[in-house]
Amino acid sequence: MREAIHPEYREVVFMDTSTGFKFLTGSTKGSSETIEWEDGNTYPLIKVEISSDSHPFYTGRQKNAEAGGRIDKFKKKYNMK
Template sequence: MKKDIHPEYREVVFLDTSSEYKFLTRSTMSTNETIEWEDGKTYPLIKIEVSSASHPFYTGKKMLLDTAGRVEKFNRRYKK
C-alpha cells in the first residue's frame, strides 16, 4: 500500500439534527466541530439530517408534508 494517500479512519459522533439522536462510529469524514461523548472523551462531530432514528421507513411514522393542497387539487381535477 502507498503511504499518505488514505484518509484518516477515526471514531466520530454523528448527530441527527431532526431527532437529536447521537451515535458513535468510525468514519473518514472530517469536521471542525467536536463533542464530549458519554465516556468523557472528545470526538469530532458530524451533523446529519436523517438517520435510522428519524427516517420514516425505520420508525414506521409517516412524516406530514405539505400534500393537502396537492390532494385537494387532484380531487377537484378528477372528481366525477
C-alpha cells in the same frame, strides 16, 4: 497491501438534527465542531438531517409536518380549491 492509499479512519459522533439522536462510529469525515461523548472523550461532531432514528423506513412512520404547508401554498399560488 499498498501503503499510503487507504484513508485514515477516526471515531466521530453523528447527530440527527431532527431528533437529537447521536451515535459514535468510525469515519473518514472530519468536522471543526466537537462534542464530549458519554465516555468523557471529545470527538468531531457531524450533523445529519436523517438517520436511522428519523427515517420512515426504519421508524415505520412518516413525518408530514411540513407537507401540509407546502401543499396549501401550491394550491393558493395556482388558485386551486
